[in-house]
Amino acid sequence: MGIVSPGFHGRRRQGDVKLPPGQYLTEDFPVLSAGPTPRVGTDEWEFTVTAETGERRSWTWREFLELPAETPTVDIHCVTKWSKLGTTWTGVSLDALLAGVETTADYALARSYGGYTTNLPLQDLLDGQAWLAYRFGDEELVPEHGGPVRLLVPHLYFWKSAKWIRGLDLLTQDEPGFWETAGYHDYGDPWLEQRYQGD
Ligand SMILES: Nc1nc2c(c(=O)[nH]1)N[C@H]1C(S)=C(S)[C@@H](COP(=O)(O)O)O[C@H]1N2
Numbered sequence: 001m002g003i004v005s006p007g008f009h010g011r012r013r014q015g016d017v018k019l020p021p022g023q024y025l026t027e028d029f030p031v032l033s034a035g036p037t038p039r040v041g042t043d044e045w046e047f048t049v050t051a052e053t054g055e056r057r058s059w060t061w062r063e064f065l066e067l068p069a070e071t072p073t074v075d076i077h078c079v080t081k082w083s084k085l086g087t088t089w090t091g092v093s094l095d096a097l098l099a100g101v102e103t104t105a106d107y108a109l110a111r112s113y114g115g116y117t118t119n120l121p122l123q124d125l126l127d128g129q130a131w132l133a134y135r136f137g138d139e140e141l142v143p144e145h146g147g148p149v150r151l152l153v154p155h156l157y158f159w160k161s162a163k164w165i166r167g168l169d170l171l172t173q174d175e176p177g178f179w180e181t182a183g184y185h186d187y188g189d190p191w192l193e194q195r196y197q198g199d
């Protein structure tokens with residue numbers, strides 16, 4: 001479980017913490033980007049869901065901010081072995097975002113400004129497990145960490161949390177993304193240490 005109750009993480013000490021196998025605790029927030037950081041202004045930002053039927057729904061920044069916000073406090077786990085506990089974000093749950101979208105798809109491919117992609121089962125984006133996050137702590141999300149908006153899927157390795165997300169394709173067949181094509185695990189459960197294909 002990635003979700004910790006607010007207030008609890010502050011009293012947790014390193015010795016009490018159960019980390020996924022092979023992970024170590026870090027206090028700072030490393031930046032991991034496969035390419036240059038895109039600078040996307042909120043005036044040009046748009047988010048588009050494309051269903052398997054070809055039907056599309058888009059949100060401008062203003063429309064996106066009208067969706068209900070949540071402030072999840074979660075643990076995050078990078079495949080390069082750092083874990084960071086009790087991070088608090090503000091974002092829109094994928095449940096809220098996808099509520100009006102008709103689909104029978106089983107898979108999703110997240111697409112980012114800059115070309116990054118990552119795939120997940122659609123189920124893993126629902127039931128309070130994933131957000132489109134636009135604030136980190138008390139600050140707006142800086143470009144280095146994926147601002148204006150990033151995907152946040154804390155129960156999977158952090159490469160699934162696409163920075164600078166611009167859309168979601170809903171697919172009837174699984175389609176590997178950037179790191180998955182390069183040999184990383186299709187699913188990426190940190191508790192099962194699913195780092196690479198075959199793990
Ligand atoms: N668009 C995009 N999203 C991305 C990445 C990337 O290179 N491009 N790197 C992934 C990886 S491997 C990790 S660990 C996290 C890092 O997020 P951070 O830089 O905010 O720590 O973003 C993920 N999302």
Ligand SMILES: [Mo]
Nearest residue numbers: 078079080159
């Ligand atoms: Mo990562």
